[in-house]
C-alpha cells in the first residue's frame with residue numbers, strides 16, 4: 001500500500017457523504033473513492049448475513065479500484081460486519097458507531113436518545129458499547145424506520161420526513177433527554193428539520209468528525225498519509241440515481257465548498 005492511493009469510503013447509499021465531506025475537509029491532500037450502494041438501501045432492515053455480503057462486495061470493489069484504507073461510512077455495516085472485514089482483508093478499516101459514549105458521559109439529565117436503524121440497534125457491537133457506558137443513564141432507543149428511503153429520494157423537504165421525525169423524537173423529549181445521538185450516517189442531513197422539532201438545549205451529536213480524525217490518525221500511524229499536494233482526485237460512484245448523489249455531494253455544507261474539488265460522479269453497476 002502506498003500513500004498516493006485513495007481513501008475508499010462506502011455506505012448503503014448517499015448518507016455516507018456526510019462522512020466523506022468530513023474526510024475531504026480534514027485531509028485535503030488525499031484522493032478518495034466513494035461507493036453509494038443505493039440499489040441495496042436500506043441495509044438497516046436486512047439480516048446480518050445479507051449486510052455482510054453487501055459489505056464484502058463493496059470492500060472488494062474498493063480494493064480493486066486501489067483503496068489504501070476503507071472507511072465503512074455506515075453504522076449498520078460497521079456494527080454488523082467490521083470484525084469480519086478486519087479479519088479478512090489486508091487493509092485497514094475505519095468504522096462508524098453511534099456516539100453513545102460521549103453522550104452518556106456529558107449528559108446532565110442522565111437521559112440520552114439514540115436514533116438509528118434496526119440493524120444497528122440490534123447488533124451485538126452496539127449493545128455491548130451501550131451496556132458499557134450507560135449503566136446509570138436512561139437511554140431512549142428509537143428505530144428510524146422509513147427515514148433512509150426518503151433521504152435516498154433526495155428530497156429533504158418531504159413532509160413525510162417531518163411527520164416521522166415528530167413521531168420518533170416525541171418520546172425522547174418526554175424522557176427529558178439532553179443529548180440526541182444520530183446513529184446513522186444519513187441522519188445528519190435531517191439536522192435542520194430536527195432542530196425545528198427539538199427544544200434548543202438538546203445537543204445533537206453524530207460521529208462524522210470523529211471518523212475523519214480516526215482515519216487521519218490511522219493513516220499517519222501506518223505511514224500511509226499523503227503529504228504531497230499532488231492534485232487529489234475524487235471518484236464517486238452510485239448504482240442508484242446519479243442526480244441524487246450529485247445533489248448530496250454539491251450541498252457540501254455552509255462552511256465547506258466542494259466546487260474546487262476535482263471530482264468525477266458516475267453511475268455504475270457494482
Ligand code: DGL
Nearest residue numbers: 012042043044075076185
Ligand atoms: N447509512 C446507514 C447507517 O449509518 C444505513 C442506513 C440503511 O441503509 O439502513 O446506518
